[in-house]
Amino acid sequence: MINHSSSKSASLPFTVAVSRGSMVESHHLVAAAICDSTGRILQSWGNVESPVYLRSAIKPLQALPLVESGAADAFDVTEKELSLACASHNGEPIHVEAVTNWLNRIGLGIEALECGCHWPTYDPAARALAVSGQEPSAAHNNCSGKHSGFLCTAVHLKETTTGYIHREHAVQQRIVKVLEDFTDLDLSNAPVGIDGCSIPTIAIPLQNAALAFARFADPSTLTVARATACKRLQKAISKYPEMIAGSDRLCTALNGAAEGRVVAKVGAEGVYLAALPESGIGVAIKALDGTTRAAEVALGAILEDLGILDEHVHRAIDPYVRPILRNRNDIVVGEITAVIDS
Template sequence: MINHSSNNSASPPFTVEVTRGPMVESRHVVSAAVSDSSGKIVRSWGNVEDPVYLRSAIKPLQALQLIESGAADAFNVSEKELSLACASHTGEPVHVEAVTAWLDRLGLTIDALECGTHWPTYDPAARALASSGQEPTAAHNNCSGKHSGFLCTAVHLKESIKGYIDRDHPVQRRIVTVLEDFTDLDLSNAPVGIDGCSIPTIGIPLQQAALAFARFADPSKLSADRAAACARLQKAISKYPEMIAGSDRLCTAINGAANGRIVAKVGAEGVYLAALPKAGIGIAIKAVDGTTRAVDVALGAILDEIGILDDDIHRAIDPFVRPILRNRNNITVGEITATFND
């Protein structure tokens, strides 16, 4: 359910409201920008000029070096693995087995991963692992696919695999160069934090993040090699959406149902980035309070506002972007909706 407002190029932040019965119980404030590949802001809501950490939503751009360096071809990286390199996966066997096999081709073990360890985020996978008496490894980390891509690039370029997460390592310096190319920003003085998987995360305004994903969506003005790399990642994500996320995830549902019309990636603390290749636009969203439930609904609302969602995509993503709230007895008690404010 979406309440529409005017089509001004800028407006106040919009709200995602949680209702219970006749009353709004909670409200989330959301800022967002929609840009074309020239940098024109098509729509914006709220504060799109101050930097935000894009967290894992930026992974498709971080994965470009895997292709551009020649590492993907040198190590026969499959489309499934390219999607995994962009993933925040749920630690299911399909993900863990793919990471392990990829590292094995590199002559490495799981110990080479510097992303840290946590239990699978998909509950059935975590329960199965615990029932088997096993402990999680770094391969279960939701970022292990991205880190495998980093290691693949470092091995191919004969760089040290130790400390590849450090800000001054060539792997991380290449990421900064890519982000500067796509955002038209000098990031040398940008805010830098440490992400959950221990790599640097850089503060970038939503308007520039939307521009970056618009250029990812429409790389026609980029170099031929970079355009080809963008297209290759888009195809991989669309073909293997389960690798970029996992079971019961919006990223899986939307990238699968859209058939290449939408390439979307969530990030921690309420961030979503989306590229619309046929429309040539990018979307950057931040739920100010950092909640995933808010940014999921916001993504669906903006895509609906743009007019790109058909019935097939709606069927796939509505449980995430138009959620109906039910209690423990499966009684409908409310809903979560987006309202574009005047």
């Protein structure tokens, strides 16, 4: 249950300003909510009650059935693979090899993945693949780790693996139940779209998304099995942040440098979710124009306001959350900053 009684809310979204020279060249508007695990909204900006697609930002919750079902233990899923199950990875060799090995261990091949394929999103990896004369496979898909987790669970529970991407399949039904449990919502009539990797993406208000990640951060009121699964995924992401994203990515930099104090995940169309285990707080962010650069800067500003960012974390994430703009001659021409009215 969402409780607004102690919240500090702004009716308008806050601004991420893009400056060039002495003036602001453009603005991004950002809605966001900060919630604790009891459902109390600590702060919000903009409309946090209307549903939004959380896209890949919700992956740590989608990975919970992999652990809760016993599949992770049955197939000796490593911590690296648990982090990969939560990933939107770059398609670098470490990701592709891990996916391939995991599928082989559960008796499946890459052809079992129903996520589709695309070139690696990390340019050096894409160039290397092209130079080698190879084409990308479904293992290069940024969601292939998540899909490997889905398949692992289905195999363990002796379910058909074909069609696991469809909403009526038991794999997706378990995920819906997890999301309902964590958000306090009945999602049976929520808007549903098809994500880039072909699974359903269910629209959830930012305030409920923040609640969900607060409960992921502080699962002490959940069942022992679910709380253990949450902590296990948190540990895996923090220990192997390169698997959840890869080179030159904020998710990798933040989850690594924060050393468990923040577990954060990006989603398409300007979404970011973060769990703060020490304080039991969840953060949900949506850049209204769908730009990741705005969501990253907004996340950095909110974490700074919450007192999470020490010098070590700043060094790791400032290139993403306090970006300096340079032109083709490497001349500094501007910056991107968040303007938050607390």
